[in-house]
Amino acid sequence: MSLSGAKKSPLAAVPYLKKRLRRATAFGFYNLTVDEFNFTVHFTLHRNEKTIAFYTSEAIENQRSPEWSYLKIPPSVQCLQDVFMRVWITSSNHCRLFLEYDIHLDNSLIPDEQKVSVNKGNNTLWLEIFGYRFTDNNGEDFTLINSVDIGSNDRKKRNFTTKSYNKLSIIRMNNAIHAIRKDRQSSAVYLERLQTFFDEHEDYLSKIKECESRRLRMENLKKYLHSRTYVYQQQINSNQQKQRTLEQRRNELNHNLTRLLVQKEEIQSYQNYLNQSRSILRKFTQIIAYRQREIVDEIYRYIYPIHCDAQKEYSIANRRLPQADDKAYQSASSRDRDHEIAAAMGYCSHFVLIIAQFIHLPLRFPIDYHGIPAIKIYDYNLETSEYPLYPTSNLSAFRYGFYLLNRNIGQIMYHCRTGDRNTDFRNALENLRQIIENYFINASNTNHQLQLYPALQTSTDEEPTDTKRQSRDLSIAYSSFSSTSSLIENDDFNQNDDMDLFPQLNTMKPRLAMQISHQLQY
Secondary structure (H helix, E strand, O other), rough: OOOEEEOOOOOOOOEEEEEEEOOEEEEEOOOOOOOOOOOEEEEEEEEEOOOOEEEEEOEEOOOOOOOOEEEEEEEEEEEOEEEEEEEEEEOOOEEEEEEEEEEEOOOOHHOOOOOOOOOOOOOEEEEEEOOOOOOOOOOOOOOOOOOOOOOOOOOHHHHHOOOOOOHHHHHHHHHHHHHHHHHHHHHHHHHHHHHHHHOOOOOHHHHHHHHHHHHHOOOOOOOOHHHHHHHHHHHHHHHHHHHHHHHHHHHHHHHHHHHHHHHHHHHHHHHHHHHHHHHHHHHHHHHHHHHHHHHHHHHHHOOOOEOOOOOOOOOEOOOOOOOOOHHHHOOOOOHHHHHHHHHHHHHHHHHHHHHHHHOOOOOOOOOOOOOOOOOEEEOOOOOEEEEOOOOOOOOOHHHHHHHHHHHHHHHHHHOOOOOOOOOOOOHHHHHHHHHHHHHHHHHHHHOOOOOOHOOOOOOOOOOHHHHHHHHHHHHHHHHHHHHHHHHHHHOOOOOOOOOOOOOOOOOHHHHHHHHHHHHOOO
């Protein structure tokens, strides 16, 4: 490195040096000392002497430390050619130019003396106040060069590192050296005094140290004890609160348990009462079914008996009723049997209504029966819904009414499960006789219960276990049955309380009636 000259500065003579580097990555300062201790250092990079700075580094604040960290150049700064660096010192709100360097980034210009000892992988510029030493290797390989060693260095090294001092810089360096030596001497004296004092009062100091350590330990133990006591007190309070909450909850649970036991006993009593009522209802249902079978049997035997003669013509209450396909219904010329047919149709319709009332079956086609010859049947699916059940001038309407009556009888047969595939639904009296004999009379002989109340039929497992209560219920049921039988024999029963054997016109819709019929069946 050759010295190209020194430039003048209004503050001090600033040396102007040239440095050859392959590339500049960082700049470091070492042993930098000025008169003021409170100062900062920064540098600026220029393309040449006359241009403004294209990069300004961060300011390093003096911490009275002999060493300084790197001032790194960020990768974004293009410093791949010759640059001109100025180092600035700012103190007491004054900025002064300290040094100027002309740095050449050319690998071919590195002197031969530097090629052996220089680490080419590290391009760091180090500045030292006493020698302005420049190197390209790391901090472990270089040796410090101060102002005393400068005179004994070789000429080759002087070419590598060239100094330039003036009077002010020499005075400044001497003052710094004297200040450092004075500080070192005073530090050594103070250290010797402290060592002497420590040697003389070693036992006393050890006791003081031991007492102080004990005192500190006691204070720490007291603090720890206080903290643990506070924590334990908080835990005790929380545990007491939890215990009170648990006790309150336990009392509530005990109270709820008592209430549940009482309610359980009430439910058990209600269940026993329900079982008793169910048993009584079952007995009464059997009695009612038995009584209904008896009523139907008596009506069949004494009021509306159905007979069949040798010609297989059926009659009800000694009134013959031909089948639906008989010739008597084909023409209006022979009207001598109209009154007999009308009476037979009235008896048959009345008997069908009684059976439907007993088995709680809404008829698909309602019958208007008021105990008069003008009996009518209704089909609400048609516009003309009213059809007579007695011979009139309109024989087609009568035949259709007879057809609807046979449909009602077929509905009863389906409900009672007495018909089969071979059943001819045109034979009204034959089918009605089959229903009475198979469903009522034979059922009473075999002691089968009628399918009147499907929801009230109970199994034998649900009967009460109390035999005394069962015997009492049976006695009540049989006493009621005997009283009913006696009333029937003496004809003292009230007609208003009996079942309505002559119901009014049922306005229930046919499809709803069929749905109710199927529900009652299942």
